[in-house]
Amino acid sequence: MNRRLSALAVIGSLALVLSGCTFISPAPVPSATQGPTPTDKAGFYGQTLVWTECGKGLECATAKAPIDWDAPAGGAIDLALVKHPASGTAQGSLLVNPGGPGGSGWDFVQGSGDAVAGAPVVENFDVVGWDPRGVGQSTPVTCFTDPKDTDKTLYGTYSSPYDTQGWIDELTVEEQSFADACKKNTGDLLGNVDTVSNARDMDMLRAALGDKKLNYLGYSYGTYFGTVYAELFPENVGRLVLDGAVDPLQSDFESLKFQMAGFDSAFRAYLQSCLDGKGCPFTGTVDDAALQVRTILDGIDALGLVNGDGRVLDSATLATGILGNLYSESYWPDMTTMFAGLADGDPALSFTSADSYNSRNDDGSYQSNSYEVYVAATCVDGDFASDPATTLDRIAEIDVAAPILGKYATYDDFAVLDIACSAWPYPRADLPTAFDAEGAAPILVIGTTNDPATPYASSVSLAKQLSSGVLISYKGEGHTIYNQGVACIDDVVDAYFVKGTVPAADPMC
Template sequence: MRGAKFIGVAVVLVLAAATGCNDNDSGGAEAASSARVPAGLESFYNQKPSWKNCGDGFKCATVQVPLDYAEPNGAKVGISAIKLPAQDKSDRIGSLLTNPGGPGGSGVEFVRQAGRAFGNDLRRRFDIVGFDPRGVASSAPVRCNTGPQLDRFFATDTSPDDQRETNALAAESKQFAQNCKTKMSAELPHVSTVDAARDMDVLRAALGDRKLTYYGASYGTYLGAFYAEEFPENVRALVLDGAVDPTMSSTDLLIEQAKGFETGLRAFAEDCVKTGSCRFGDTADAVLVNISSLLAKTDKTPLKSSKDSRKVTESLVVMGIARALYVKEYWPVLRQALTQASQNSDGTMLLNLADEMVERKHDGTYSSQTDANMAINCVDKPSPTNLATYGKAAIKAQKAAPRFGPFVVWGGLPCVYWPVQTKQQPKPITAKGAAPIVVIGTIRDPATPYKWAQGLADQLSSGVLLTFDGDGHTAYLQGNHCITEATNDYLITTDPPKDGTTCR
C-alpha cells in the first residue's frame, strides 16, 4: 500500500479449479443499458470498444474516460483493457473484472500472466478482464523519475539515526515530489482511487454488463470498496481479498502495515526453526535478533553485490526481506538470501528480491509502478504537513515495529511535499444498498493485516467476512480448497459463504 517502498505487490496468482453452479445474471449490452448512466457521461457509457486479438487468445481494447469527471468534454484518458473470452458463450454470465493491487500494479499484465489460472467454471462462464487504472502502465502512466533517480531514492537510509540522515531523506523525498510536479502536473490531481472507481463503472458498461462482478486483491480491495460506495446499485458480486481499511489515516495505515510485516517475519522465523536446519538461531526469537543484528551491521556497512555496482544498503535489505514475506513459497529463498548476506556479506539475492518488489528491470529502468503508487497514495489521503510531524509517526512506528516501522513510514515522506493535497478525510465505507460483498482476510498477511479485513467487513452494510488461517499476502490465490470453493461459488451464484467462515 502506501509508500513506494512498501506496496501491495501485484503477484502472479494461481487459482484452484472453480465449482460450477446456476446462472444468476445474464449480462450483455441490452442488460447494460438498463443501468443508471450519470448525466453528461452518455458518450463514455455508450461507447463500443474495438476488441482486437493481442496474442495467445487474448483480446485488447482501449476505453475512453474523462481526465476530469467535472469536465467530461475536456481531455480524455485511454484505459487499456484485456480479456480472456469466456469459453462457453451460450452459458456466459458476463465479465469478471480484476485488479491485482498496488496501487500501480498492471491489471493487463496480471490477466495476461494469470488469466488461465482461474478455475475452469469461471473461465467457462466469464470473460476474465484486466485493466490498467489511470496513471498505471499503459493507461497514461505517471512517470516522474529516471532509473538512476529511483536507485538513489530506494537506497537512501529510511531509518535515519541523526539530523543529517533525516535531512538527506527529506531532500530525496522533496526531489521525488518535484520531479512529478514538473513532469505530470496536469495529471496528478486526477489519479485518485475515486477517479479509478468511476472509470470502472464506465468499463462495466463498455463490457456490456448491467452489474459488476469483480475480484480485487490488496489495494484492489480499496478500489472495489470505493466502487461499491459510489455505485451500490451496480454491484453484482465483489470479492475483496487482502483488504485495506478505508478509515485509517495515511500514517496509521503505514504503522499497521509495518506491524503486519513484523507478524510475517515472526511466522518466517518460526518456520525456519521448524525446518531443523535454520542457520539463524534455535528459536524464533533468536532468529529475529540475528536479523536485527544484520540490519544494524548493514546500516553502517552496506553489503556488496555481484549483480551490479550498487551498494546493498539497509533499506534495500529490508525491502528484499519484505518482498519474500508476501509469498510463503519465497521463504526458502529468503533463508538462502539471509545466509548469503550473513556469512559472505553478499547482498545479491536480497537485491534481486528488492528489485522485484519495485519492478526494476535488468537494464536499470523501472516500470511506472513506483511513480504511480506514490501519486495515487499521496492524493488519496491527507498527509502530515511538515517533516517534524511526520517524524513523530516514524518514532511511533519504530516502537510498534522495530525492524519495519521506520522503513515503511519514511517511505511515504514524498507525500508531505506533494504538489496536490486532498482535504478529504478517511471515513468508513458502507456501500448501503449493495448486494453481499465478500471480504477475505489472511490471519498472518504481512502487507494487509487481518484486522483490516475485519474492519472493512464490519463497515460494509452487506459485508461478509471469509477468513484464511494462513500466511502470505491474500488468500484466494493460494489454492486453498475451502477458500477457492466458497469464493467461486459466490462469484457464479452471488450466494456468499456464511459470515465468519474460517478456512485452514
Template sequence: MTPPTAATPGSVDPSISRADRMPSATGPSGLGRLRRGPFRFALPAVAAAALMAGCTSGSDGAESAGSASSAPPASPPGPGGIPPAATPEPPKPKGQDDPALREFYTQQLAWEPCKDDPETTEKDEREFQCATLRVPLDYAAPAARSIEIAVMRHPAGKADARIGSLLTNPGGPGGSGVDWLKYAYARFDGGIHDRFDVVSFDPRGVGASTPVRCLDDAVRDRRNGDDGPDPADHAATKAHGEQLGKEFAAACQEKSGDLLQHVGTRNAARDMDVLRGVLGDAKLNYLGYSYGTYLGSLYTEEFPDRVGRLVLDGAVDPAQDPLEKSVNQQIGFEQSFTRFAKDCAARAGCPFGRDAEKAPKIASDFLDGLRTKPLRTNDSKRKLTSNLGWTGAINLLYGDEDKQWKWLREAFTYAMRDANGAALLYYADNYNGRDEKGKYDGSMDALPVIRCADMMAEAPTPERIQEMLAKLKKEAPLFSQNTVAEDFEGPGCEYWPFRTTEKPHTVKAPASNPVLVVGTTGDPATPYEASERLAAGLEHATLLTLEGEGHGAYGKGSDCIDDAVDAYLLEGALPPAGTRCT
C-alpha cells in the same frame, strides 16, 4: 521450478508480490523523511504552507468523502422575516445517466489479439484480447480532455453459459492489471474461466494506460540503493528526506503536470463504471486484491445500484488514516518477519542459528549491518545495501510459508554464509519494478502519486502521534527501534502541487448487493484487522477468513477459500458467516 540460487533466484509471481507495497527507503519515492528503522514508510515531517487547494469532486456533482458541502446559498427571508422553505435541488445525474458522459459509455472497444510477451513462456498472450478505453481526465469537465485505459480480457470458455465480465485489480496502487492477468490467469481455471470474460486493466496513471512519469531509471537506481544518513542522526535524516521529497514532487510536476490531481482512486472507480457499461454488463462483477479492495469499496459508494458480485481480498480499511495504516502495516511486517525467522531457526542449516527467540534480531541486525558493509552481487556496478536487502526480504513476506519463505531462507543463506547479495537484490528489483536491463516499469512513480491524490491533507495531532508511536514501539520493537515522534508529523505529500479532498471514512454502501470480504490472519501488508473493519462497516458484507500466512487468499492454494469465492461469483451463494479456512 528449479530451486533458486544466488545467481538464479526463484521467479516471483507478480500476482503474489507487490500487491500493496510498503514505500521504499525514501518514503513513497522520496515524498518525505525516512523512517529510522530497518525498513521505511512515508510519514513526512514539516508541513509546507504553499500547497494549492485540492481536486474537484467529479461531473456527477457527488461530493468526495469529507469534501465541503456544495449546498446553494440560503434564500432571502419571506414576509415577517421567516425564511421560505428551501427547495431541494434534484440530484444530478451520474455515471451512465449523465448526458456529458454518454460518449464515453457508448464507445465501442476495438478488441484484437494481444501481442505475445516473450518473457512469459507459460502463456501465449495472443490468447488474450486487448483494447483501449477512453475516459475523461477530469469528470468535472469531461469534454476538455480524455485519457486512455489499457484493457485485457480472456473470453469465457463456454459462451452458452457466460454470465458476463469479471473485472479484476491486483492491487498497488500502481500495479498493472494487464501484466498481472498474464501471470495470474491460471487461478481462474474451471468455472470462472468457463462462465466469465476475465478482464483486467491498468488504472489511470499506471502502465500501458496514460501513465504518470517522475524519475528516470538512473535516479531510481540511486534512490533504491540509498541508505541515507545514520538513522540516529535525526537532523540529517530529516534534511535528506525533505530534499528527496522536493526533488520527487518537482520531477512529477514537470513530467506529468495536470495528470497528477486526477489519478485518485475515486476517479479510477468512475473509470471502472465506464468500462462496465462499455462491456455491456448491467452490474459490476469484481475481484480486487489489497489496494484493489479500496478501489472496489469506493465503487460501491459511487455506484451502489451497479454492484453485482464483489470480492474484496486482503482488505484495506477506508476508515484508517495514513498514520494508522502505516503503523499497522509496519507491525504486520514485523510480526511476519518474526514468524519467518523463528520458523527458519527450527530448520537445519538456518543462517540465524537454532535459537528461535534470537533469530529475528540476528536477521534484522544483518540487514541493518549492510549499511556499513554492503555485499557484492552478480552485477559489478551494484551492491546489496541495507535498503535493498530489506526490500528483498519484505517482498518475499508477501507470499506463503511454503514457497516464498523457503526462497527467503535461501536468499539469507547466500547473503550471510556466501557473502553474495544477488538473490536479495533480485527480489528487491522485483518489488521495485526493475527488469534485468535496468528498466523500471513506472509502478513506483504511480504509487506515491495515487496515494497523494487519495491521502488526507490534515496532519495528525500530537496526541494521535504519541498514541500511534506507543503502539508501534510496543508491537514492532525491531522495526521501530530508531523511530521518533517527529517522523509522524505533517500531513504527508507536503511538496505536492495540490491537496486532495479525500478523507478516511467508513464505507457503508447500504443500497448495494452483498459483498464478500476475504482476510488472511497472517497478512503483513493489509493486516487481518482491516478486513474485519471493512466487512463490519459495509452494511451488506460477509467476512471469509483464511488462517495462514501471506497477502491475499483467493487462488493461493486453499481449496476452502477458492470454493467459497467461486460459489459466490458463479451462483451468488455467500459462505456462512464466520467461515474460517486453513
C-alpha cells in the same frame, strides 16, 4: 504503506501455479475506441470499445476516460484493457485488479491466461484486466525519465545516518526533485489518480462492457477500489470479492504502523519455521533470532557491502528484500538463502529480492511505473501531508509497534511518503468518509489470519462496515489467498461468482 508489493505478490503466487509462465512480455498495442473523444459524462459512458486479438486467445481494447470526472470536457486519457473471453457462455464481465496503487490489471490477465481465476469463473465470465489511470499502458504517470534517477531514489545512500535530521534534510531535497519531475512530465493527471476517479472509471467501464451490474475481483489495494466503488455506486454492485482487504477508516499512518506489526508477526512465523528446519542461519528461540536479525539490520550500513553492479546495500534496501519474501510462505527458503549470503558478505540475493519488489530489471531498467503511481496515488488519496507529527517521531512510533523490521522498512517507504506528500503539487482528493454501501448486494471480504500486508483485522473491520459485507476467513500465512489452491476458499468464491451463492456463515478455512 507497502501497498505496491501487493500486485507483485498476487502475480508471484500465481507463478507458483503457472510454472514457466512469463508475466512481463512484449505488449501489443490496444485498439482505440470508435469515434471522437467524448466531452461529457454520457459520451464516455456510451463509448464503443473495439476489441482486437492480441495473442494467447486474448482481446485488447482502449477506453477513454476524462482526466477530471468533474470537468469531463477538459481532456481525456487512455485506459488499456485486455479480455480473457469466457470459455463457455458468458454471464457478463468480471473486472479484476491485483492491487497497488500501481498494479497492472493488464499484465495480470495477460500473464495469467486460464488461471486468472477459478475454472468455473473463467468458463462463465469474460475476465477483463485494465491498467488504472496513470498505470502502465494507460496514460501513465511519468516522473524521472532516466532509470539512474529512479535508482538513486530507491537505492541511494545518504551522507547523514538514518534517523537523523541531516538525513531528513537530504531526503526532503530528493523528494522535492521527484515531485517536481512528476508534475513536469505528467501534468494534471497527477492530481487525478485518486481512488474516487478510478471508481468512476470502473463504473464507466461497466457500462462500456455492456454490464448492468459490476462484477469485480480486487486484491489488496484493489479492495479499496472495490470498497469506494460500492459506496459511490451501491445500486450497480453485482458480485464483488475483496481479498486481503484495506480498512478504509484507518489513517494512513495508523494503517502503515498496523501493517508493519503484521510484517513483524509474519517474520516471527518465518523465524520459527527456519529454526525448526535445517540450515537456519539463526539460533536459539524466536526472540533470540529476532535480536540477531535486528543486529544485522543495525550493522549493515557500516559494512558497505557492494553488489556486482556497484550498488551498496543499506538497511533500507535489506528491509525491502526481507518484506518481499514475507508475501508468501513459499518464499521463505529464499529468505534463508539470502541471510546465508549476507553472512558470507554477499548482498546479491538481498538486491534480487528488493529488485523484484521495485520491478527493476537486471539491466537497470524498470518493468513498470508502479513506484511513481504508488507515491502519486498515496499523496492524493492519503492524509500524510496533514499529519502534525514529525517524520522522525512517527518512525519512533513504528519502531515500538514493530520492533524487528518496522523502523528499517520506513526509510524507503513511510519516510518517503511523509515527506513527498508534503511537497506534492496537488491537493488531497475528496473521498467518502463512511463505507456502508447501503443497498449494495452481498460483498465477500476475504481475510488471511497472518497476512503481513493487510492484517486480518482489516478484513474483519471492512466486512462489518459494509452493510452487506460477508467475511470469509483463511487460517494461514501470506498475502491474499483466492485461486491459490485452497479448495475451501476457491469453492466459496467460485460458487458466489457463478451462482450468486452467499455463505450462511464464515467457513473459517
